[in-house]
Amino acid sequence: MKGSNTPHRADSELSPNAQPQPLFTSLSKTIDALKQATGHSNDVMVRQLLVGKSAKQSIALIYIDGLVNKEELTNTLLERLTGQFTDEIELNMENTTDYLKQYCLTIGDIQEIKDFAALYRSLFNGSTIILLDGVAVALAASMKDAKDRPVMEPAAESVIRGPREAFTETLRTNTALIRRKIKNPNLWIQTKVIGSVTQTDVAIVYINGIVNDKVVKEVLARLDKIEIDGILEGGYIESLIQDAQFTLFPTMYNTERPDVIAAELLEGKVAILVDGTPFVLIVPALITSFLQSSEDYYSNVFVSSFIRILRIAAIGISLIAPSFYVAITTFHHEMLPTPMLISIASQREGVPFPAVIEALIMEIAFEILREAGLRMPRTIGPAVSIVGTLVIGQAAVEAGVVSAVTVIIVALTAICSFLFPSYGLSNSIRILRFPFILLAGGFGLFGVMIATLALVLHLCSLRSFGVPYLSPFAPLILEDQKDAVLLFPRKFLTKRPRLVSQSNPTRATKYERTFKR
Template sequence: MEEDFIVSSSKNNHNDTSQPTSNSTKHLLNPSLAQNIKTIKRAVGNSNDIIIREILIGKSEKQPIAIVYTDGLADKTAITDFIMESLMLDFDEPFESKSEAVNQYLKDTCLPVGDVKDIGDFPTLFNSILNGETVILLDGVTKGIATSTKSSKDRAITEPSTESVIRGPKESFTETLRTNTALIRRKIKNPNLWIKSRVIGKVTQTDIAVMYINGIANEKIVKEVLNRLDSIDIDSILESGYIEALIQDSKYTIFPTIYNSERPDVISAELLEGKVAIFVDGTPFVLIVPALLTSFLQSSEDYYQNFIISSLIRFLRFFGISISLIVPSLYVSITTFHQEMLPTAMLISLASQREGVPFPAFVEALIMEIAFEILREAGLRMPRTIGPAVSIVGTLVIGQAAVEAGIVSAVMVIIVALTAICSFLFPAYGLSNTIRVLRFPLMFLAAGFGLFGVIIGVMALILHLCSLRSFGVPYMSPFAPIIPDDQKDALVLFPRGSLLTRPRLVSKSNTIRGHKHLKNENNN
C-alpha cells in the first residue's frame, strides 16, 4: 500500500537521505509522472497542504514535470524565484535525447539553489517534502530531484526563560535544529567541531544532531552515544526528554544522569570540556553527556565573574541543597524523638507554639509540604499574568490561616518556606525536582526512626549516587573517585589561569587546554 511509504523508511537514516534503504527498494519511483502523482496523493490522503504543481518546460518541445512541496514548511518565494522560473525559462533541450542525464543537466544549468540531490524512491521523497524540501519529478525519468527550500520562519532568539543570568550572553536556543547548531558554530569556530546526523522516529522522522569536538571528546563516548541512538526503535520523538529517557544508563533513578540546557554558552563550554551534545529538532533544550552531579550545581555565570565570589556562591548552593533536603526531616525527628537536643528556651517556645496543634510533627510537615507543592504547581500552570500573584497570595493566606486555625505551628511554616526557597538555588531545574521528591521519604524515615532514620536515608542516598554512571563516567566524579586536578572546578572555583586541564574521566585524548594540543584532523 502507498500509505506505508511514510513509515517504511529506515529509522536510522544517517547522513544521506537520498540513498534508498532495504525497505524502500519495493517503492521506487515510476517512469510515469501521472502514476507518481497519483501515488503521492493517495499516500497523503489528498491532504491540501501537499502542493503538487504541474508545469511544462522547454521552449521547442513542451515536457511535463511536477513540483511537489509542503505548504508552510517550504519557502514559496524560493520555489517561485529559483525553481519554477528557472525551469520554465531556462530549460530548452530535447527531452528524449538526454532522458538518462536530464537530472544532471537540470542541476548543472537550471537550478540556482544550494543543496540539490537525487532521489529514487517514495520513502526518501516523503522524507524530503515533509522536511521542507521541494521535489522535482520528470516524466519518463525514474529519479527525482530534491532541492533545499526550507522556510526560515522560526521563533526569534530570545533570552533564556529557565537559566537567567545577570552577566553573560542573553541568547537561548530555539525549536529549529539548524539555528541551534549555528549558534554553537558562531562560538566555536573550529573545523574539528563535528556533527553526526540521525533521523529517529518511524512516524515523526525527527532530525537529531550529535555534536562534539574531534580530538577533545572521548571517542568511546561518542561511539556509545551513536550506538544508543541507533538502537532506539520508537514511532515518535517530540522532545529531547524522549531521547534522554531512552539512552540514559540507569532508567530507575530519580537523579538526572543527562544534563540539558537552553543556553548556547553552556553547551559550548561543555563541548570544550570533551563532552557530547545531542540536538533534537523541535525543542530548545540540548542534551549533554556524560553528566556529573557537580554540573547541576554550576552556573555559566560562575565563570564570568570573580572566582572568589563564584566559590562562595557555590558553597551557598551546596548548603542550600542540604537545607532543602534534610531540614524538614530533622525537624520531625528532633521534635518527635530527640527533644533533649534542643536548648531549653527553644524547646519551651516550640512546645508553646504546638500547644493547640492536633497533629504530630510528621503529619504537620506532610500537610504543609504537600500544600506548598500544590501551590507551586498551580502557579506554574496558570497564565503568566496571574500565576505568580496567585501562588504568592495563596501561600501567604493559607500559611497565615493555618497558623491562626491551630492546624500547624508557625515554625513549620518557616521551615517549609525556607526549604522551598532553597530549592530554587539550583541552576538546573531537574535536580530541584529530585530534591523536592526526596524530602518525603526522608520525612517518613524521620517519623519512624528519628535521627537514625535520617542518617540511614542520607547514607543510602550517597551510596546510590556513587553507584550511578553517565555513559560510563562516575556520576560523583571528581569526589568519588577523588581526582585532585578536577577539584579546581568542583566545590570551589580556582582562578582561570589554574584551570589548565580538562576532566580526566571525560576527555582522555586531549586533557591539556591550549591550541597547540588540539589535533588538527580533517578526516571525512
C-alpha cells in the same frame, strides 16, 4: 483487500526495517502514489508543467503549503524551469537531472532522490520535489520557509552576566549558534533520523580530538538502537538512552544556553540536539554539572566559590531541614536549648497532628501551590502562588492546624530549593524530601542517617555513559577539585576533567603577567 492493487502503500515506509521502494519512471504513477500515501491532503501541492520549446517535457513540482517559501519557489524554480529548458536536453533523458542541477537551478542545497522514503523525508522537511516524466530520479530543492522563533533570551535559565541568547526549536539555527561559539573545523556534527513516523532529525555534536571516542561510539550505538514511532522532545531520547532507568537523579544534563553547550564541548562532552525543542542534552553528566552555573566563570573567583558553597548548603537544607525538625521535635528534645524547646512546645500546644503529619501537610500544600503557579498564565501565576502561600500559611497557623515554626521551616526549604541552577536536580530533592520526613517521623535521627547513607550509596552506583556520577569526589581526583566546589583562577585550570576527556586532557593555556602592578 481494499487498496491491495494500488501502486504504493504508505504503511510500508513506516517500518524501520522496510526496504525503500524506488520511484516510478512514469510521472503520473509517482504522483498518484504520493497522493494516496498522503491521503489526498490538501496541503500537498502538485504543480505540473510542460517545458521546452516544443512543450513536450512534463515536470511536476511537489511541495507542502506552509513549509515552502512561495516567493523563492516562483522566482527560482518556476521562472528558471520555464525559461531555460531546451529541446536538446529532451533528446537525452539520462542527462536531464544533471542539466537541471548545473544550469537551471540556482539553489544551494539540491539532492537526488531515488526512493519514496527519501522523497517523503525531504518533502516534509520543507523541500520542493522536482519530478520528471521518464526519469526515476527526483530532485529535492531546499526552500524551507524560515518562520521559526527568533533567538531570544533564555526563558528557563536566568542570565545575570553572559550571552543573552537561547536555542530555538529549529535544529539548524541551534547548530549555527554553536558554530558561532566554536569556530573550528574539529567541531563535528552528525545527524540521524529517529522516529518511524515523525522522522525527527537528531544531531550529535562534539569536538574531535578533545572528546573521548568511546563516549561518541556509545552515544551513536544507543541512538541506533532506538525503535520508536515518534520523538517530540529531547526527554524521549533521554529516557531511552540514559544509564539508570530507575533513579530520581538526572544522568543527562540539559540546557537552552549556547554558551553552556560550548563550554561543555570544550570539556570533552557530547551534545545531542533534537529538532523541535530548544533544550540540548549533554553527556556524560556529572553531579558537578548540576551545581555549577555559567556565570561562575564570568565573575570573580572568590564570589563564584562563595555562591557555590551556598548552593551546596542549600541542597542540604532543602533535603534535610524538614526531616531534622520532625526528628528533633518528636524524639530528641534534649538536643534543643530549653528556651527554644519551650517556645516550640507552646506553639504546638493546640496543634492536633504530630510533627510528621504537620510537615507533610505543609510540604504537599506548598508543592500544590508551586505547580499551580507554574501551570497558570504568566500574568497571574506568580501572584496566585505568592498570595496563596501567604494566605494559607497564615490561616493554618491561626486555625491551629500547624505551628508557626513549621511554616518557617517549609518556607526556608522552599527558598533553598530555588538556588539550584538545574531544575532537574531541584525536582529530585523535592521528591526525596518526603521519604526523609517519613523516616524521621518513624526512627528519628537514625532514620535520617539511614536515608542519607542510602542516598550516598545510590549516587555512588550511578554512571553517565561509563563515567562515575559523583566524579571528581568519588573517585577522588585532586586535580579536578580546582573546579568542583571552589573555583580556582583561570590560569590554574590547565587540565580537563580526567574521566571525561582522556584523549586530550590538557588545555592549551599559557598566561604570563607582562604588565606592572
